[in-house]
Amino acid sequence: MSDAINWAERRRIAEQARGERSWSLWGPYLAERQWGTVREDYSRDGNAWRSLTHDDARSRAYRWGEDGLAGICDERGQLCLALALWNGRDPILKERLFGLTNEQGNHGEDVKEHYHYLDAVPSHAYLKYLYRYPQAAYPYEDLVRESLQRSRNDPEYEIDDTGVFDGDRFFDVIVEYAKADVDDIHVIISATNRGPDAADLHLIPQLWFRNTWSWRENSPRPQLALHAEGGIACEHHRLGRYRLAFEGEPDVLFCQNETNLHRHAGQPEVEGAFKDGLHAAIVDGQYTAIRRDAGTKLGLHYTVRLEPSETKRIRLRLSAGMRTRTLDMDGIVCDRCVAEADAYYDDLQDGIADPDARSIFRQAAAGLIWSKQLYAYDVQVWLKGDPLQPVPPRERDSGRNTHWHHFAASEVLSMPDKWEYPWFAAWDLAFHCLPLALLDPDFAKKQLLLLTREWYMHPNGQLPAYEWEFSDANPPVHAWATYRVFEIDRARRGGRGDLAFLEGVFHKLLINFTWWVNRKDAGGRNVFQGGFLGLDNVGVFDRSRPPPGFGMVHQADGTAWMAMYALNMMRIALELAVHNDVYESTASKFFEHFLLIAEAMTDMGGEGFGLWDEDDEFYYDEVDIPGAGLVPLRVRSMVGLVPFFAVEVIEPSVLQRLPDFARRLNWLLENRPHLARLVSRWDEGGVEDRKLLSLLRGHRMKALLRRMLDEAEFLSPFGVRSLSKAHRDRPYALNEFGASFTVRYDPADSTSNMFGGNSNWRGPVWMPMNYLIIEALRRFHTYYGDDFLVEYPTGSGVMHTLAAIADALQDRLIALFSKDEVGCRPFLGDRLPFREAAGAEEALLFHEFFDGDTGRGLGASHQTGWTSLIVNLLYDRAKLRL
Incomplete structure (x- = not known):
């Protein structure tokens, strides 16, 4: 050729x-x-x-x-x-x-x-x-x-x-x-x-x-x-x-x-x-x-x-x-x-030898590229109406998106898909950018920059969530995606990182981080809210709109997302500080903020209780109920696994190159020992003397892993479920103010009317959350190394390293689309592929989520957006095995 x-x-x-x-x-x-x-x-x-x-x-x-x-x-x-x-x-x-x-x-x-x-x-x-x-x-x-x-x-x-x-x-x-x-x-x-x-x-x-x-x-x-x-x-x-x-x-x-x-x-x-x-x-x-x-x-x-x-x-x-x-x-x-x-x-696809895996990779990439769409929407013109058309009804002045007069988009965006979601979604887009970074890094970087531009980002610092309500809060994963795209691009460019891109997004995210602190920490305790945060019906009730009589919801996922955000911003600041030492103090600021969030998750405002439940050894949301105080919502769901994502490992070479940052860290950890004990064994270097920052010390991490890797709870044949299977036989019920609220494990489509019934976080496997779990496992492994072993699956008696468990979870996700021993693909469920029916070319679908028991594809059938992370999983598996 x-x-x-x-x-x-x-x-x-x-x-x-x-x-x-x-x-x-x-x-x-x-x-x-x-x-x-x-x-x-x-x-x-x-x-x-x-x-x-x-x-x-x-x-x-x-x-x-x-x-x-x-x-x-x-x-x-x-x-x-x-x-x-x-x-x-x-x-x-x-x-x-x-x-x-x-x-x-x-x-x-x-x-x-x-x-x-x-x-x-x-x-x-x-x-x-x-x-x-x-x-x-x-x-x-x-x-x-x-x-x-x-x-x-x-x-x-x-x-x-x-x-x-x-x-x-x-x-x-x-x-x-x-x-x-x-x-x-x-x-x-x-x-x-x-x-x-x-x-x-x-x-x-x-x-x-x-x-x-x-x-x-x-x-x-x-x-x-x-x-x-x-x-x-x-x-x-x-x-x-x-x-x-x-x-x-x-x-x-x-x-x-x-x-x-x-x-x-x-x-x-x-x-x-x-x-x-x-x-x-x-x-x-x-x-x-x-x-x-x-x-x-x-x-x-x-x-x-x-x-x-x-x-x-x-x-x-x-x-x-x-x-x-x-x-x-x-x-x-x-x-x-x-x-x-x-x-x-x-x-x-160099290194991917299996023809079937190559086909999965290529069709997933094709779906992601085909899901680009011109998105034109000027909110001020939409609210006011056009000169040659009837004046819009005045009811819209108090309806959706009325606080977003500045929003005026007319760009090509990566959509979750172009039928069920023919509009951008901020956190979906962040996940899209990882496979896009492998395919076309310049387009991926421009997508992340775009959401921070002044005609998208609100003057108060909020990123628009999605067309149905820009003012909703999506999980703050933009910083994570920015640094991951930077890393992927750097590797593809032979080690030359695009610092201008990294710095450009970072400056805008400083404003966004401040918005989260000012708007979503209602009590000023470093415990965050945010509503449903993209997880739709995972809660006992709609966390964006608690029922009458209920007070504030202290969210385990909202707070953990912010801990992750702080670490992501610290990581970006450290990268920039290597080239410009003015960023050292900014990195220290985010390190300190992470410590304060970690403290709050364990002991909210010095009140002696936090979001970690010592009896169940799991993280739960808590709701303030007048007359009853803070009541834990003991639903074992993805909400309680999000704290696992807040992990960062610092190489000794970074501390050597950034002495001001190192001195500030040491001062904080020596003079605020209660904070140090909460988050890591800072004084105990890991493999090659690396330092660990995490919400989870060894015991809590193992406790979460015990549940997450239990096939009777979170672990399905095709990844980690969004709700513990234990809630199939033991639904969680909350009875207050004459009403009953129940959460039951649903492996497939939602049986709840919440959010229109078109999304389900009560059992199915979701690709983006599994991807974050795998990343966190690999990061923990770089600190703990091969001597740190965990039982996988729980109850099997077989011990594995965290890296081996990450590999196993990765393989379970890839198996969703791969032919099994009889030539069937689990995502199809009991549907016959057209290839067998008519000799036609085999064509794959990449669904929004997957049945927690069978792996059958569910939700939006062409949601190649974040499910296209299968591209990264296949790519990473090939590189790891070379």
Whole structure:
């Protein structure tokens, strides 16, 4: 293989990072659901799911973005390209993915489609997407009706359950994008009939401009039009000129990307070809709804007849300028891009010998790249409304995000996924950046910097949580992610660390840390609150809104997250201090703050009690109940394991290079011995005289590990559960003020209505928390070494080092996606893979969380965001075993 192919993708990533060539100009930035989002909600009651529904989406213009099937767009979302389909039986054109709203799903919102991200590279020079389309009518009504009838205790009603895929009567439709240049994109759409009989399929590639002209006066209107020399001319005042070439002789249909005023405004007299014109023409035969010469939305209507197992292809080419472009009929560009993608992943996966592991790695990486999305949302404009539109209801002045007038985003962000979570989430994004740092470190660093920029971060220092409520608090993992990305990037760059990046984020996080201290330590005791902190229904009640009569909740996880945050900030300050000694005193400040938090967890404000329960030897939240005092909430959950994450090991060389920091540490530990005893054996150096900072001395750590590694409690065959299995037979109940609150172990979907029932921290395995556990184990091992042994699993009588236990947990997580001894993948549960059913290419999914007993994938089915940490686990395992 030539050097040009071997290093092509690395070269593109480097060119992008240096600002030499904009390979990021086009990418998979198109949302998969713009309907049902907060930013499109202009309702009086703030119910986003009802404000703009899936049924509305085909005929109402969006204000802030666009959505489509297997789509791409430019980085400003001005021109969009996606696929639409019709099988001749569906009541609507298949232009976007369908799923249940939060109110319709018995376990919350849920996409009801079969689609997969098969391949992608960071520059988007090659992208591959698979959509599986039934040949029978899509069961929209059946999915909604049956799901509404099911209770929280019933399994979700999935599209496979409807029978629509029985007999393999479906089409595999693959969309591939291959870049000849930054603004020259070849498109291949391949359709294969997997069924036993010949079948017709309508393929409708769509090209359209995002509607930016219906909101303000004198906004320029772009145009798509037939070009005299063939193809479609695209003209936009900012993007410039593009041309779409296509093969064959499809029916060329134009309409306007504008709201159908007949359907949504009761104005039948208004003439026009509206957003749903393609649907009206192709499905309903109403050709008066389209234009033949120009518009702002285009559909190229191909009809193909496919015999069983037959594949047919159509080719397009979207390129800048107006000159005539030939199509890649021989697939030369696509084949070259595939070879370059293979070479890129071969280099990245060096050391991963197992073909199955390589496939898992590559598809997880593809899902992460495909989950990039343009996120546009200006809160002040959203609250005020647009000049050419009705004034928003005044109720929104006291609704969500009203304290975030400064927030004005218009950037490509890494999304948890683009259907169930088509918006950023701060702590999800922090986890995404670790695999992104392996794939494209410059993009990972820019993502972490972005959330600290002044148009995201609140003036008071808070980071925005997520679109549904920016003011919620996510766990403060930004500093941890920043340093880990710095380390990964440094290793990839041959030991050269990006100090400018590290310093840039650090300065903003100083403000954020202060916000936490001032806003989330209500009692001034270094014991922190924060509400549900991303763990949704883990508590006895919603910790963000305690029931009437309850006082303040002192949170074990909130306080431990802050201890971890202090150590993370200390670590960054130490790194910077090696190059600039002004940071030594800052490192000392965070070391001291960590000690104070550790003290508070053991003895809150000198009151003689803390968050560690001596009887159960576990950390619990405590709630202040008038007349009863502080009552421990004895739920053995992930909340009590978070203190394990607050651990740091200091090398002797650091203390030697930073004498002022060393002197301050020694003074504190000598003159405040009660603090020293709480957190570590500072006077007892570990392996190679390393120093340990942790909330857990040896006994407490072993006590937590005893429960965490017990298969009757936290340890599942596929990682660490979020709730002890002991609560299956012994649910925890709190009875106060005439009400009863209960927590029971649920290994799979939530049976609680809390948070809409679409998330469950009461038993399943969550990848990000397991990743932090593994990291903490490895860090403890660098201090304790091979002589420190722990029983694993608990009760087995077999002793292991902490590093060996970390390896074992890592293997359990990887096993979620790996073939077992009979060739099945646990994440599938009892579902048959399509490969066995139809000979189709095997495609994987990376779910939000996993059944605590069986490993079956649950929650958002395409939540490749933080579950893509499987990339790091596979990468790290390979490096450790070399």
